[in-house]
Amino acid sequence: MLRIHGIARSRAFRCIWAAEEAGLPYEVVPVGFGAEHKPEVLKVNPNGKIPALQDGDLTLFESLAINLHIAAKAGAPLMPAGDDASRVLQWTLWAATEAEPTHQQWAYNTYVRPPEQRDPALARAGAEALAPRLAVLEKHLAAGGPWLLGANFTIADCNLAAVLYGSWLNGFDYAPYPKVKAWLDACLNRPAALKARKLREG
Known part of the structure; x- marks a missing residue:
């Protein structure tokens, strides 16, 4: 049994979605924002953040x-073998290093922070910095697809779509990137994603 520490309104959403895609039994151990530095939480994540995972003896x-x-x-197909496993790693790291920082700058200054703490200039800068990354993704999907690695949905799709989920849900302008928009629509309306979204959005 996978034990996912966090709440669906955190990055634990990504892990819940992945567990649903994998068809593996899991439970969510509710750890909300503000509780991350409690001693029992630090035992599973010494960084004082959520999520964390316990899978048997592995943390x-x-x-x-x-x-x-x-x-x-x-x-497979969620985690393929061979060269496609390396492509999964590539797109997962790309999600973390290229997409997420600029996406988060836009998000924090658009809908995450209270209105009085948002900086429109930083939101615009985040969107402008995200644009060339989305252009790369648009070109990639146009050349292949429908998924990042071609014919099959993999954890790379889950990871990158989860990173971009907030912008997709909260009005980012994806009109210049129709392939990205169609891909996000397909990812985030999969049955497993809808189950995770129900926990997050409900």
């Missing part, structure tokens, strides 16, 4: 690493 932190572990347990 993991970092949501995207957790998802790679979940996918590895499920095997």
Whole structure:
């Protein structure tokens, strides 16, 4: 039994979605914002953040690493072998290093922070910095698809779509990136994603 520490309104959403895609039994151990530095939480994530995962004797932190572990347990097609496994790692790291920082700058200054704490200039800068990354993704999807690795949905799709989920849900202008928008629509309306979204949005 996977034990996912966190709440669906955190990055634990990604891990819940991955567990649903994998078809693995899991439970969510509710740890909300503000409780991350309690001693019992620090035992599973010494960084004082959520989520964390317990899988038998294994304890993991970092949501995207957790998802790679979940996918590895499920095997193909969620986690393919060979060169495609390397492509999964590539897109997962791209999600973390290229997409997420600029996406988060836009998000925090658009809908995450209270209105009085938002800086429109930082939101615009985040959107402008995200644009060339989305252009890369648009070109990639136009050349192949429908998923990041071609014919099959993999954990790479889950990881990157989960990173971009907030912008998709909260009005980011995806009109210049129709392939990205169609891909996000397909990812985030999969049955497993809808189950995770119900926990987050409900």
